[in-house]
Amino acid sequence: MSEWEPKIVSFLCNWCSYGAADLAGVSRMEYPPNIRVVRIPCTGRMSPKFALAALREGADAVWVSG
Amino acid sequence: MKRLLEYTGIESDRLQFSWISSAESTKFVKVVNEVTAKVKALGPNKRFVKKEAKVA
């Protein structure tokens, strides 16, 4: 890879940010292709374990959004 | 949570939280840009990655 691109594991709430991400698509907005989305039913489902697991598995960052 | 990361030697900026409603696509894009920029500034995550953990 010529330039390093970070991988960001994103935990998105099904009802909020996941919807926003869908809408961003519908509106054909553009953003950097670095995020990998894990859909969770609600940010309540988010557990610190997931963040640590993602970092351990080599993700460069974790983003949780409700 | 962020403090835990600091403790394990991971920059706390590697964990980001935000709240976005399903209608706020613009905000979504803004936050993605911000998060990506912050992480790019930090560089690759070197600590705590499995491969290295095995060595240690």
Next chain:
Amino acid sequence: MITFKINGQTVQGEEGQYVLQVAQKYGIEIPTLCHHKALEPAGMCRLCTVEMFDGRRSRFVTACNYPIWEGMEINTDTESVHQGRKLIVELLMARCPEVPILQKLGKKYGIEKPRFRAEDDTCILCGLCVRMCERMGNSAIELTGRGVEMKVDTPFHTQTDVCLACGACASVCPTGHITLDKIRDEITKKKNVHLIPSEYDMGLKGRKPVYVPYAQAVPNTPAIDRDVCVHFKTGGCQVCTEFCGVNAINHNMEDEIVELEVGSIILAPGFQPFDPSKFDSYGYANHPNVITSMEMERLLSASGPTGGHLVRLSDHKDPKKIAWFQCVGSRDLNRCDNSYCSSVCCMYAIKEAVIAKEHAGDSLDCAIFYMDMRTHGKDFERFYNGAKEKGVRFVRSRVHTIDPVHGSDDLSVRYVNDDGSLQEEKFDMIVLSVGLETSPEVVQMAKKLGIELTEGNFCKTSTFEPVATSKPGIFVCGAFQGPKDIPQSVVDSSAAAAAAGEILAPGRNTTTKQPVKIDEVNVMGERPRIGVFVCRCGINIAGVVDVPSVAEYAATLPFVEYATDNLYSCAQDTQDTMTQIIKQKKLNRVVVAACTPKTHEPLFQETLINAGLNKYLFEMANIRNHDSWVHKNNPELATQKAKDLVRMAVNKVGLMQPLQEAELEVNQAALVIGGGISGMTAARSLARQGYETHIIERGERLGGQAHNLYKTISGDLVADKLAELVADVEQSKNINVHLNSELTALDGFVGSFKSTVSSNGSQKEIVHGVAVIATGGAPLQTEEYCYGQDARIMTSLELDQRMKADDPALAAAKTAVFIQCVGSREPQRPYCSRVCCTHSIDNALELKKRNPDMNIYILYRDIRTYGEREYLYKEARGRGIIFIRYDLENKPQVEVADGRIQVTVTDHVLGLPVAIEPDLLSLATAVVPNRDDKLAQFFKVPLNDDGFFVEKHAKLGPSEFATDGVFLCGLAHYPKPIDEAVVQGRAAASRAVTLLAREKIKTSGQVAQVDPMMCSSCGVCVSICPYSAPSFIPADARMHAGKAQINAVLCKGCGLCVASCRSGAIHLKGFDNDQIFAQISAVSWE
């Protein structure tokens, strides 16, 4: 089919296709400037030149208009092709040195500076615009002149009527030579050329003739606006049909008249915002910085024209000072005909001011100019107080004129301050809080239907039948019933549905169709056999992501047995094929990489069910909304991301287990707690729809607070109407009334509640599927204002009682005083009781009727006669009733001495104390809820700080609780007048019927489950769940006593308990730890 070679690769195309078309299909890049999919190629720019070998010799042809033939060989990237293109670019660059696209091409071909003499043109004479204009059926422009004189122009270089100013030429011009401004100034004779205003963005933004009204529209399919579409003007164009991959566009569609046979009609036509352009003094029509509140909503919205960045329209600068003017088009008979109050504007103005400050920072100065601040809704007063703390200024003044400040875009206003002094202030922008009105079309419709309207052109209804129009069978809800906010509209709509349901009850379930059931294959214990279907979505995904390579890649992943790509995965024929493939290949897990699961998951799950698979053995990878649509300029990384997303989904789906959806019988009886107006209305509606209903009432008779009321604002005697309602309830064979009764124990949950009711000392058990809480409220017991010291000092309800009894002392009184907000809107009770202003004014008018010479004073803080109640306020002022405003800091003083009552209040105009000696003092005491903590605990439903129950959602779920099967209405929700209590009673019944009518509840399979062996009985899950799904297994149970269990029926699958379980004992099916870990770990495999 013609087979030939491009760059050595064997390709196929249809007879009559050109080289470029086939190359594009195979993703082989050939540069071009003058090609457009919808137009016949012309070979004008020559950039698509390729080398063609016919078996004997090579020659150069333009790919865009060279037809394909069997056996030909094309080379798109040889050195000589490259040299040829370089020369073409160099010549074009010399002609148009400033055009960005040519500069970009120059860079690509390594041209620093053309060797030829530079000119300063911007047109490359590709003729795309001319061909496009011809396609529009118009031909307003032409390539005129010859040789070096050639240019794009109108005939004889004159402005023309032929040009429609449609902008098609500008939209295809590759160099930017043609602009909309040039079209307006040089080509068309149509002077008023502007963008098509987007209705959704209040005209602050343009839209296309083919458009989706707004991003979340249902259905989310585009429509063609016939009024502006060029095809409907010239018969030409139809370019859109060339781009639609599924041939969905049909310009020949005609309006269709559909005849429906229905038993009832519900009118919900809504309102239109008042148009303030008729007010010259506000300059809305000609000053860009005077905007309406609806435009402000769009400016503040993240999906609005500025992306939520607050700017003023004249110069797009960040405003520093904003003013809101209330009552524009409301409470105003002089300048418009709307004398009613629009009910919602005070609250939305405060909301906009607070949000504006959030967007622009605290330094933004927000001032709201108002007459009375009407925040009478639930929790609105708190929001108002909060806004004051945040620094929003509230100025009690009606401003008449806005003056532009000379030499700037600012606006100046002059107003009279509270103390009577004249002020002048400058603002950057001014928001007109426009009112709600019924549109002329709706008035027409009402005439056609023969239903009566009020003087404000709202639908005429009565207090006890607030959703019934004057025509039987036709019901009304929302702002056509009267100006109202969202929660009130939602309550209305449920009530209207119930009203229609009552008369249509016998027809329920008579036209239902049952789907055919397919037996489920047992896949337990089988090794995963995963099928991956990657969707092209026409070009939506395939245009960016290399779909075949993603499918190829998917096939290499562990446990993947089959991977393919589809053109449109959601098309019916693809669905059928997928079903076949799943069966043939014996797949037991499926991944669809396509769009968003939020819209398409149910569809594909249906496919699984048809193939005999459990629908939870499925996962979607969102490679459209989250990938191809948002990374269109980065196809490589987008393809990489698509592969990652597919890998994550595959890794997760392997761990998915078939989940069962529990089915639960819904007991067909209902329990209503509280026999007041709203409770009885709920019970009557349920009974009319055929459900057995129990009312439990604490007191010894039905009717509640209504017994204390004299008459409605429309003049009906409450006692008469109440008697009718009670008779209805008592005579209904479906209703069992339990008087002197109380709920002493409750067991069970939605569908099967078991209540223990104690009546007159005896206990009985009632089994029911749903419950409605209608426990009501009561007047505040007060000692303020010498209440209790003199018989002439009474509460509003006591005054009603005396009116009912025709007390002669009332007509004999010379002077009467009403004091408002007794116990309301105070620090210990920071809510408005909503009913008191109207009630006191109505009572004052009644006193005037009984004794026209009586002096009547109403001491108030803000008069809140919302909606058409405003007419009463106007009438009261007209009849000489005197309104004196007081502040919370300076309340009226009441003294009783020597048999005289003395009221002292500081007049806000004079600033001097006024002493009144009334013979009658009526106190508008607050409405307080019959707070019932025990009931709240029984049903696990929350109470707010004021003791009112907290509904599921303040706006969208006002008549139900977050706990399934429990509903809410009446004063237990918030203070409200009779009509609103009636509406909410029916709304609660309506919501309850949505459960009862299903007879069986199917739960989701994605619910939490406790592993009792791991559970430590700590109780965190029990206390944290918003839906009361977890509970402890009783201590005397045979198995797992004291451990937690989760009721699958109540669980919404949010996972809160799973994340907070300290013992790791709770699993969320479908989103379990191992499944999420699998997704996480798949992120970074390469």
